[in-house]
Every structure is written in structure tokens, then in C-alpha cells.
Amino acid sequence: MSEAEATTSSSEPTNPLEAGEKSGDEFAEPDAKRRKTAGKSDDKKYKLEERLGGILCCAVCLDLPRAAVYQCSNGHLMCAGCFTHVLADARLRDETATCPSCRVEINKTMATRNLAVENAVSELPSECQFCNKQFPRNSLEKHEDEECEERFISITPPRGDGKSQLVFSVRISGCKYHRIGCPWRGPLHERAQHELECGHPHKTGAEVMDALQLLDQQMVDERKLYNTIFELLGYEKITFNDIQLKPYRTDEFVHRLFYESSRFSAFNNQWVVKARINNSQKDPTQSSERDMTYQLILKSKISTPMSLSYIVLRGPVGDIKVSPRVHQFDFTEQENETPYVSLPLPDTAECNRLLAAKTINFRLIMFLASK
Structure with missing residues (x-):
């Protein structure tokens, strides 16, 4: 063997592992590709419905909507409860309601329902609160009401x-x-x-x-x-009016919100209904609990006292949820305004829904005691 051949043979790798490492480096994947494949394997750890739950959740409460889904003009999603809460807060502050994500203006005309998201959310699985099994959200209510063996x-x-x-x-x-x-x-x-x-x-x-x-x-x-x-239904003089309350502002330095109806006629006299939020609390937006109180005001002059009973119910116009409460007041020439009494709403969410609306509609039934 010549000296050149010996030199060449001595330079070749004698360890097969070293040779394999060298050939492996030549065919190794680029770093960018390795990062992409690693990311895909990490994503597989989370189920599709879990990833969709994070995408389709409400921008305010960060929870999946249970009913209607509203979106601003830029596509940010809000559940019905948070949407009405945002509109109610804006009404109390006398401000324009804006999307909590992008601050674009929202209202019941500009914001639209996203039916595709509502249908997608209804198909996502949710856990039964009784048996802890998972069912599609659109069938969960029926399961809890009728089918679950561990229901209450x-x-x-x-x-x-x-x-x-x-x-x-x-x-x-x-x-x-x-x-x-x-x-x-x-x-x-x-x-x-x-x-x-x-x-x-x-x-x-x-x-x-x-x-x-x-x-x-x-x-x-x-x-x-x-x-x-x-007993009141047996009275001789009974009348009812479908009332519409509209929002107004006081003339104080800090404008406060109140509601007032147009004048209406009952028992040959003129009347007005007035309502306020949280008994005219200075800043109702700072309270997590909200309610409404109302009073009945006699606008006509009377010469003889009137003993009147009245009750507020849901009428044919509007969908207010109220419980029946009977109130009585004796109107005189000096006393022409009843005290503020509670409008018996079921919860704060119903109050927010009324605040988000342009008007509040209900039926007022009045009973006049015969002399």
C-alpha cells in the first residue's frame, strides 16, 4: 500500500456511530419545522371543544353563552346578560354604550345576534350539575329537568x-x-x-x-x-291603563336617571307614573344589586278624598316580569303623590334588561272605593 492510500484510509471514520451521526446531521429537520411540529403535538393535548370554548366565550364574563349571543360591528361576542348589563350601565351614566373589547359603539340596533355562534355553542358539551355526565348544551336542560336520575x-x-x-x-x-x-x-x-x-x-x-x-x-x-x-275585583269602579315609562334626567349637577309616563285619564282625573333606580342612589353603577321603585301622582285638583288601590301587572305590550303587589293610598287635596313603592322584579338581571330597553311597558289596574 502506498503512502497516499494509507493517509486516505486513516482519515475515514472507523466508528459506525460517528458515521451515522454525520449522515443524520445532513438530513436533520430545520429548526423552524421542528418548532411547528412540536406546537401541533402540544395542541393535541386540548380537545377541540375546549379550544372552541375559549374562542366563543363572552368578552365580558368569559363564559360560554347560555342563550342569545350578540356581537359588535367588529365581531366581539357578548352573552345576552352581559350585553344588557353594558347597555344598562351606559343608560345610568348617560353615556354611549361601547364594546368592552374594541370600544366601538353598541346598541340594540347596531349590535346583531350571531346565530352561527349560538348554534355552535349549543353543540358543545356541558356537564350535568347532578350526575356530572356530559351532554350537548342544547339537550342538557331537558336531561336535567326530565331524564337525570339524580335530579332534585x-x-x-x-x-x-x-x-x-x-x-x-x-x-x-x-x-x-x-x-x-x-x-x-x-x-x-x-x-x-x-x-x-x-x-x-x-x-x-x-x-x-x-x-x-x-x-x-x-x-x-x-x-x-x-x-x-x-275583593278588589268586586269594586264598582275599576279601570286599567297600559303605561309606558320613558327615561329622563334630573336638572341637578349630577344628572340622575328617572322614568316618567305621559298623562293618562282614570276616574275623570289626570295621572302620571314616575319611577327611579335604587331609590335615587347617587351612583347606581357602583352597586351590584339594582331595583326600581315607582309612585302614582294625581295631576288633577280634587275637592273630596279618594281612596284608591292599585296594582302593576305585565300587560299585552311589553314583557316585564313582576309579582302582584297591592298598594293603597288616600288622595286628598294636599296629598296627591303616593310614596315610592317597590316594583316587584325577580332580580337584578330583569332590572338591567328594563334599563337596556328604550321604554318600560306594563299595565296599571286601579280600584276606586265607593263611598
Whole structure:
């Protein structure tokens, strides 16, 4: 062997692993490609519905909408509750409502419902609050109301004949000793075990009487309301008006929001209904709880007193949710305004919905006592 050949052969790698490493480096993937493939493998750790849940969530509460979905002109999504809350806050501040993401103007005319997102969200899985199984959101309510074997039960107070009623309902359950003060609430499959261990059957007679008196008082109040309404329906002079309240501002340095109706006629006199938020709280936007109060104002001059009863109900125009409450006031020449009384709304969300609307509509029924 010549000296040149020996030199050449000695320079070649003798370890096959070293040779493999060299050939592997030549065919190695670029760094950019390795990063892309690594990212794809990380994405697979999260299910598609989880990724969609983060994309389709409300821009305000960051939760998936349960009903209607609104969007601004730039496409940012808001659930119906947050949308009305944003509009209500703007109404209270006397400002223009804006999207919380991009600050573009929004209102019930400019913001539109996104039906595609609503349909997509309705197909995403959600967990049953009773059995913890997952179902499509569009069938979850039916499952919880009718199909779930672990749904809650509710025992209503006795009827007039003394018999108790067992009513199936969601989110409410009760021990059969609830009438003597047992506060237990839970799913159906745990009820039997609880009743075996419940200590309320062994309470003293005095403790049982305290619990029964509270329930009896609630029933007395409810029966009194119905009896009062039936008695008023027997009055000779009854009239009703469909009222529309419109928003206005006070002339104070800090303008406060109030609502007022147009004049309407009843019993040959002119009347006005006025309403305010949180009893004219200085800044209602700082409160998480909101309610409305209203008063009835007599605009005509009268020479003899008028004993008037009145009640607010949902009328044919509008969809306000109110509970019946009867109020009575004696109008005189000096006293022509009733005190502010609560407009019996179910919760703050309903108050926000009314504030977000341009007007508030309801039916006012008035009963005039005969002399």
C-alpha cells in the first residue's frame, strides 16, 4: 500500500456511530419545522371543544353563552346578560354604550345576534350539575329537568285540604321534615339516607312550633294577597291603563336617571307614573344589586278624598316580569303623590334588561272605593 492510500484510509471514520451521526446531521429537520411540529403535538393535548370554548366565550364574563349571543360591528361576542348589563350601565351614566373589547359603539340596533355562534355553542358539551355526565348544551336542560336520575325534588307546603304535594323540579330538593325546620337540600339518591339520620324528628315541641309558625305566616300572607285581589275585583269602579315609562334626567349637577309616563285619564282625573333606580342612589353603577321603585301622582285638583288601590301587572305590550303587589293610598287635596313603592322584579338581571330597553311597558289596574 502506498503512502497516499494509507493517509486516505486513516482519515475515514472507523466508528459506525460517528458515521451515522454525520449522515443524520445532513438530513436533520430545520429548526423552524421542528418548532411547528412540536406546537401541533402540544395542541393535541386540548380537545377541540375546549379550544372552541375559549374562542366563543363572552368578552365580558368569559363564559360560554347560555342563550342569545350578540356581537359588535367588529365581531366581539357578548352573552345576552352581559350585553344588557353594558347597555344598562351606559343608560345610568348617560353615556354611549361601547364594546368592552374594541370600544366601538353598541346598541340594540347596531349590535346583531350571531346565530352561527349560538348554534355552535349549543353543540358543545356541558356537564350535568347532578350526575356530572356530559351532554350537548342544547339537550342538557331537558336531561336535567326530565331524564337525570339524580335530579332534585321539592316538597311544597300542604294544600288547603291538608295534603302535601310532591313536585319534581330542578335545583331544589328537601327533606320530608322540612316543615319542622330541616334545611337539608340535596339529590334524590341521598335523600333516603339523610332522612334516616335526620335529627329534626326528635326536636322538642317548642322548636317544631317555631318552624311551623314561620311557614304558616308565609301561607297567610299569600292567602291574604289573593283574597285582597278577589275583593278588589268586586269594586264598582275599576279601570286599567297600559303605561309606558320613558327615561329622563334630573336638572341637578349630577344628572340622575328617572322614568316618567305621559298623562293618562282614570276616574275623570289626570295621572302620571314616575319611577327611579335604587331609590335615587347617587351612583347606581357602583352597586351590584339594582331595583326600581315607582309612585302614582294625581295631576288633577280634587275637592273630596279618594281612596284608591292599585296594582302593576305585565300587560299585552311589553314583557316585564313582576309579582302582584297591592298598594293603597288616600288622595286628598294636599296629598296627591303616593310614596315610592317597590316594583316587584325577580332580580337584578330583569332590572338591567328594563334599563337596556328604550321604554318600560306594563299595565296599571286601579280600584276606586265607593263611598
